Amino acid sequence: MRIPLRDTTAVAAGVLAPLVTALVLVPLRTSVTHTNLALLLVVVVVAVAAFGNRFAGALAALSAAAWFDFFLTTPYQSFHIQGRADIETAVLLLLVGLIVSQLAAYGRTMKRVAVTDATHLERLHGTTRLARSSTSSDDVVQRVRKELVEVLELRACRFEYGTLIGRPPRLEPDGTVKVDGWVWDLERQGWPEDEVELRALVHGRYQGRFMMTPEPGSVPPSLEARLVPADLAAQAAAALDEEAVSAGRRP
Numbered sequence: 001m002r003i004p005l006r007d008t009t010a011v012a013a014g015v016l017a018p019l020v021t022a023l024v025l026v027p028l029r030t031s032v033t034h035t036n037l038a039l040l041l042v043v044v045v046v047a048v049a050a051f052g053n054r055f056a057g058a059l060a061a062l063s064a065a066a067w068f069d070f071f072l073t074t075p076y077q078s079f080h081i082q083g084r085a086d087i088e089t090a091v092l093l094l095l096v097g098l099i100v101s102q103l104a105a106y107g108r109t110m111k112r113v114a115v116t117d118a119t120h121l122e123r124l125h126g127t128t129r130l131a132r133s134s135t136s137s138d139d140v141v142q143r144v145r146k147e148l149v150e151v152l153e154l155r156a157c158r159f160e161y162g163t164l165i166g167r168p169p170r171l172e173p174d175g176t177v178k179v180d181g182w183v184w185d186l187e188r189q190g191w192p193e194d195e196v197e198l199r200a201l202v203h204g205r206y207q208g209r210f211m212m213t214p215e216p217g218s219v220p221p222s223l224e225a226r227l228v229p230a231d232l233a234a235q236a237a238a239a240l241d242e243e244a245v246s247a248g249r250r251p
Helices: 005-028 034-051 053-071 084-133 135-151 221-249
Strands: 154-160 177-179 181-183 196-202 205-214
Touching: 005 034, 005 053, 005 154, 005 181, 034 053, 034 084, 053 084, 084 221, 135 154, 135 221, 177 196, 196 221
Parallel strands: none
Antiparallel strands: 154 205, 177 181, 196 205
């Protein structure tokens, strides 16, 4: 699996940033208390965790404790610590670094979730506004098709009118994918190789289906993202159903 560049950079920073900081602090080790030096290293750990992830933050905490011991406590250039106060400071640096890095990474994750949720909500609102203002159901269908490509990171997506043909893998409203009636393990197996259908239903009436083609070998989106398509498809189905009523094609 391809590792994102941001994560790779964060891991490298987790190893190198505390080392570079400790080297910069070497001239101050006799004039600044070891507690203050440790606090400066904690700041570096927080920065790495906020930029990267929990693993990078934990790695930075370990690196900070090691280089604090090696460069900033006596005997210098040695991983041996003589003073009890220095031992306590090094241990606290490690513990505080680990805790704070986890909190920083958690805060970053919550921010990302909030932004993602807001984006999904705007997709739904935008499609709803179009469905209310447009006189063509095809406009709504095409809008939903484009939104599905973006939210699920698909290679392609098309809408199929008419009756159901065949039994392709199906994305359910609860975000699961079923293949031949069985729940497909997306997290472990990835997307099925075939097209995945998403049925457009309104009040139990079938209006058509979106046939989605995932990118080969791509990582499936989160469950939160997979819950959005059902609401989008329902907007398209409602537009199609209303148009059928207006045209007198349905009693």
